[in-house]
Amino acid sequence: MAIFVSKYDHCLYDLLGRYKSGELNAQIPLIVSNHKVLKPIAESFDIPFYHIPVIKGREAEAEATHLELLKEKEIDVVALARYMQIIPENFIKAFPNHIINIHHSFLPAFAGAKPYHSAYKRGVKIIGATCHYVTEELDAGPIIEQDITRISHSHSIKDLILKGRDLEKIVFARGIKLHLDRKTLVYNNKTIIFV
Template sequence: MVTNFVQEQLHHFQEKNRNTGRLIIKCPDQPGIVAAVSSFLKQFDANIVELSQYSMNPNGGTFFTRIEFECIHLKDKAPQMEQAFMEIADEFAMEWKFNYVSDLKRTAIFVSQEPHCLLELLWEWQSGELMTDIALVISNHEDAREIVESMQIPFYHIPANKEIRKEAEEKQLRLLKEYQIDVIVLARYMQILTPSFVAAHPNKIINIHHSFLPAFIGARPYERAYDRGVKLIGATSHYVTNDLDEGPIIEQDIGRVDHRDSADDMKKAGRAIERTVLARAVKWHLEDRVLVHQNKTVVF
């Protein structure tokens, strides 16, 4: 019943947005960019419904924009639009992409033993707040199997540690290719990914770290926060790079603690922060609201 309900919601979302597109642009800033893009969309009878823009430095810096638009018969027009847009893209030296909202991104979730972030994502997905096709869940433990399979989502147990990391990642990469995955979510997946794995999915692996980065990078951040006597704890969702917990930050949040809180108390409070921070970051990624520039993000 859960699966049928979710499928109905996703189908309704796709039908509702079958003529909705998003144009994502990053380029050197100069006059005339918005005017040129707006005029281009008008030529195809497209109506802009949301436009966000940011210039990192108006005097020769980088310009970012996310444009959401409605266009009748969008899928029929899409090839011609993309071909025609190349002229503008060349003129302004753009990095650009058209995304079509009815093409749901396919998501893989990686998890270890702590289920709170996984459960939040599944709840958001089940309730229609997270518009994606959760194609599979991969874990190095069996703990989450019953939860995942109760929603009729494929679950794969692939043991992983530093001794067998290469073999484990080969299996994972085969599954990601087989399921045509667009985004990978590390929902408290407590394994370090190899550079080759990260390179295969640039800016498509979203992690949750259980501290307010750059504080307490790496393992056991709550214990280290307790030893330091902090008054605030937090969580950070970021894209994964080869530098541990130093990838572009998407979202962060904090909660207050005091001298009466033990390390376990901090962990309990932190779990609530972790799951909401990760869910927001994933949602913004799915909605094409996150643009990466060097080791920072612009979040519209």
């Protein structure tokens, strides 16, 4: 399993902790990022870190590098641990139903980049996190796992983000574990879970 990250570290730390404790049925030979900021975390877990910037107008170069590296390392599944980039079509086609994302809302509500801000503005009473397979349609792939937590008018956006990050870690780990343990089957953009 490859882990792709950007700058947020909470899901990365959680996955690596579970990996080191033997909770995940996988090997993690690399961590890929479009930023260098999380390299020390990879080093602390003795996992090779690859900085591959995604430069506007040159996204195809990054994609080619990603695919070559994943092939070389014999990667079966890609975990997007808050990797804040759009995954290109050819990348998705190379790993159908094997790219797993954590989205920081209870999809299909509040898709996109700032769901906690949108939830706050809307005045919702629950927020959630969704682990899903990546498809060409942004934040619309087959859902593997979801969970929610209650909020109130007294919570700030910062509170929503902090509560949400706890949920993201748990939901992402559950979804990845279900996939790794071969307990998922995708059919018509729905995920059947075998428990």
